[in-house]
Amino acid sequence: MSMRLPRGRRRSPLAWTTAVMMASLVVLALVGPLVWGAAADRPDPAAVLQGPSAHHPFGTDGLGRDLLARVLTATRPSLLFALAAVLLGAGPGVLLGACTAVLGRRGRRLTAGLINLLLAFPALLVAMFLAVVCGAGAAGAVLALAAAGVPGFARLAQTLAAGVAGTDHLASARVLGLRRHRLLWRHVLPHIAEPLLLSATTAAGTTLVALSGLSFLGLGVQPPGYDWGLLLSQGLDRIYADPLPALAPGLAVLYAALAFQLLGEVLAGSAARRPPAPPVPSPAPAPSGPAEEGLVLQVEDLGVELPTPDGTIRPVRGVSLSVRAGEAVGLVGESGSGKSLTALAVADLLPYGARVSRRTLRLLGADLAALTSRERDRHLATGLAMIFQNPASALNPTLRIGTQLTETVRAHRGASRAVAAAQAADALRRVALPPELLRARPHQLSGGQRQRVMIAAALMVRPGLIIADEPTTALDATVQRQITKLLTDIRRETSTAVLFVSHDIALVGEFCERVLVMYAGTVVEELPAGRLADGARHPYTRALVDSVPDLAADRGQPLRTIGGAPPDPLTPAPGCPFEPRCPHRRDGCAEQAPPLAELDAGHRVACWHPLPVAAVPERATAS
Numbered sequence: 001m002s003m004r005l006p007r008g009r010r011r012s013p014l015a016w017t018t019a020v021m022m023a024s025l026v027v028l029a030l031v032g033p034l035v036w037g038a039a040a041d042r043p044d045p046a047a048v049l050q051g052p053s054a055h056h057p058f059g060t061d062g063l064g065r066d067l068l069a070r071v072l073t074a075t076r077p078s079l080l081f082a083l084a085a086v087l088l089g090a091g092p093g094v095l096l097g098a099c100t101a102v103l104g105r106r107g108r109r110l111t112a113g114l115i116n117l118l119l120a121f122p123a124l125l126v127a128m129f130l131a132v133v134c135g136a137g138a139a140g141a142v143l144a145l146a147a148a149g150v151p152g153f154a155r156l157a158q159t160l161a162a163g164v165a166g167t168d169h170l171a172s173a174r175v176l177g178l179r180r181h182r183l184l185w186r187h188v189l190p191h192i193a194e195p196l197l198l199s200a201t202t203a204a205g206t207t208l209v210a211l212s213g214l215s216f217l218g219l220g221v222q223p224p225g226y227d228w229g230l231l232l233s234q235g236l237d238r239i240y241a242d243p244l245p246a247l248a249p250g251l252a253v254l255y256a257a258l259a260f261q262l263l264g265e266v267l268a269g270s271a272a273r274r275p276p277a278p279p280v281p282s283p284a285p286a287p288s289g290p291a292e293e294g295l296v297l298q299v300e301d302l303g304v305e306l307p308t309p310d311g312t313i314r315p316v317r318g319v320s321l322s323v324r325a326g327e328a329v330g331l332v333g334e335s336g337s338g339k340s341l342t343a344l345a346v347a348d349l350l351p352y353g354a355r356v357s358r359r360t361l362r363l364l365g366a367d368l369a370a371l372t373s374r375e376r377d378r379h380l381a382t383g384l385a386m387i388f389q390n391p392a393s394a395l396n397p398t399l400r401i402g403t404q405l406t407e408t409v410r411a412h413r414g415a416s417r418a419v420a421a422a423q424a425a426d427a428l429r430r431v432a433l434p435p436e437l438l439r440a441r442p443h444q445l446s447g448g449q450r451q452r453v454m455i456a457a458a459l460m461v462r463p464g465l466i467i468a469d470e471p472t473t474a475l476d477a478t479v480q481r482q483i484t485k486l487l488t489d490i491r492r493e494t495s496t497a498v499l500f501v502s503h504d505i506a507l508v509g510e511f512c513e514r515v516l517v518m519y520a521g522t523v524v525e526e527l528p529a530g531r532l533a534d535g536a537r538h539p540y541t542r543a544l545v546d547s548v549p550d551l552a553a554d555r556g557q558p559l560r561t562i563g564g565a566p567p568d569p570l571t572p573a574p575g576c577p578f579e580p581r582c583p584h585r586r587d588g589c590a591e592q593a594p595p596l597a598e599l600d601a602g603h604r605v606a607c608w609h610p611l612p613v614a615a616v617p618e619r620a621t622a623s
């Protein structure tokens with residue numbers, strides 16, 4: 001986390017003023033008691049309650065002690081007590097709020113309810129009540145203000161953590177099976193630390209004022225100790241005769257509070273904000289069907305339901321797929337066809353609120369539904385790796401590459417730091433990256449290098465299956481080829497299976513051995529990749545293949561697209577979902593959805609009237 005100011009800010013008058021004010025406070029807090037401490041405590045019966053003079057610029061108090069020395073000396077306790085109250089309040093508050101990003105659904109609800117309940121009590125009243133209960137004194141006042149600050153920090157941390165909860169790198173860390181406390185310390189707190197620190201800075205100013213207020217009311221620091229609040233209260237009796245003994249500590253409080261506010265303001269100008277979104281894994285009930293020999297992944301009748309503001313949608317319906325060891329299976333379809341949700345359902349990474357149904361869900365032979373949630377996490381962590389579309393967001397920007405590569409094997413396989421580092425260096429070499437990159441941070445790498453790092457991270461756990469969700473979409477064509485070649489080499493060398501999710505049917509055709517075509521949440525055709533170009537029998541698959549431009553295409557003509565739009569997931573029609581867009585539709589197609597029927601070995605299609613193999617397809621409407 002960097003708190004350095006941008007060049008412009010560092011030079012701005014506001015930044016300079018803030019720096020000078022903060023520096024003066026720090027210096028006074030450090031040297032004040034050493035330089036003026038003795039004078040501040042030395043009584044002088046001959047100079048009791050004197051007004052300002054050359055010898056005592058702010059006058060003296062009832063025991064003849066020099067008030068300037070006392071105000072300067074009070075800088076240290078005043079600041080220390082305020083900072084202690086902020087830290088003691090921020091610690092539990094931040095933990096309470098941030099843990100909502102890693103807790104299960106129930107835990108998150110309970111925590112959110114608790115935070116809401118705490119926020120219902122006015123902070124200042126709570127502070128005064130607790131100060132009375134704890135008894136007058138500095139410790140009681142600090143604890144009271146700390147307790148009153150907990151709900152505010154908790155709410156802020158909860159809101160910020162909700163933003164982190166939706167990020168790919170937290171999903172990556174989850175799929176690696178990291179325990180909750182690791183997720184919290186490594187993947188949530190570093191990302192929300194900056195705005196929290198800014199908020200704590202500002203809170204230090206308001207807490208200082210509140211603490212002075214408690215001392216002023218006699219509930220805070222007690223004599224013979226003193227802070228600015230107590231000095232203010234002692235000077236108030238004679239404010240009409242000698243205003244300075246009351247004004248000086250009051251101005252000191254104002255000065256310090258302003259310095260903290262400005263510091264927060266200046267730092268906030270350089271802080272980055274992150275967008276929020278709330279996802280978590282979802283449970284899956286009911287036992288799975290029988291295991292099939294040789295399958296790395298066996299999915300039967302998978303369905304996903306999602307609540308939306310307009311009603312519940314079923315973006316994945318009755319999807320069945322299987323992947324064998326070392327095989328590459330492509331999942332292809334237009335945007336919104338349900339590819340990613342299918343992949344996320346397998347990895348137990350669906351968004352919050354999603355409901356999963358399935359007849360069978362087996363990874364490496366194990367029925368995921370039959371495992372306890374801890375066993376399932378562990379099985380997924382060691383059996384499956386996920387590569388996301390955007391390697392920039394899938395890697396944690398605050399951690400070095402080495403840390404990100406090693407943390408899974410250290411957590412799951414108990415590898416020592418040295419062994420894990422050696423394995424990470426090997427993994428980097430296998431993806432053609434120099435081991436020196438272990439010390440680099442994600443921002444120092446190119447997009448292609450980051451995606452190689454993601455693949456290296458996947459290799460570290462030696463998974464049976466890699467799910468690659470649009471792994472090359474964010475990369476240029478050359479790097480795209482390098483990454484798919486790398487995945488092919490890894491697959492051949494290690495027999496790792498790959499489920500390759502992409503909207504690019506040409507790429508899937510090249511990379512995969514088998515292809516499943518999805519439309520409106522269902523699989524409409526499954527066929528060997530080699531038969532895509534001329535053997536596709538579903539009109540939708542044909543249209544997808546035909547929409548791929550080639551070098552021979554006439555550049556004067558518009559690119560071929562599929563006319564019409566996918567069906568509204570809120571109002572699914574009873575018949576074939578592609579019927580309204582299908583150039584080959586016939587009577588009856590709209591009445592009942594066709595089942596996924598086997599045409600010949602390895603080729604299944606969900607169409608009432610599959611296109612004949614030899615037919616020259618009627619091109620989909622150009623639009």
Ligand SMILES: Nc1ncnc2c1ncn2[C@@H]1O[C@H](COP(=O)(O)OP(=O)(O)OP(=O)(O)O)[C@@H](O)[C@H]1O
Nearest residue numbers: 306308315334335336337338339340341342351503
């Ligand atoms: N969290 C969510 N809440 C509501 N609807 C969602 C959510 N996530 C996805 N959907 C909807 O579910 C459908 C399928 O989404 P999914 O991401 O699986 O599609 P996709 O085929 O992977 O598309 P893309 O290639 O654009 O990612 C889409 O209509 C999408 O709008």
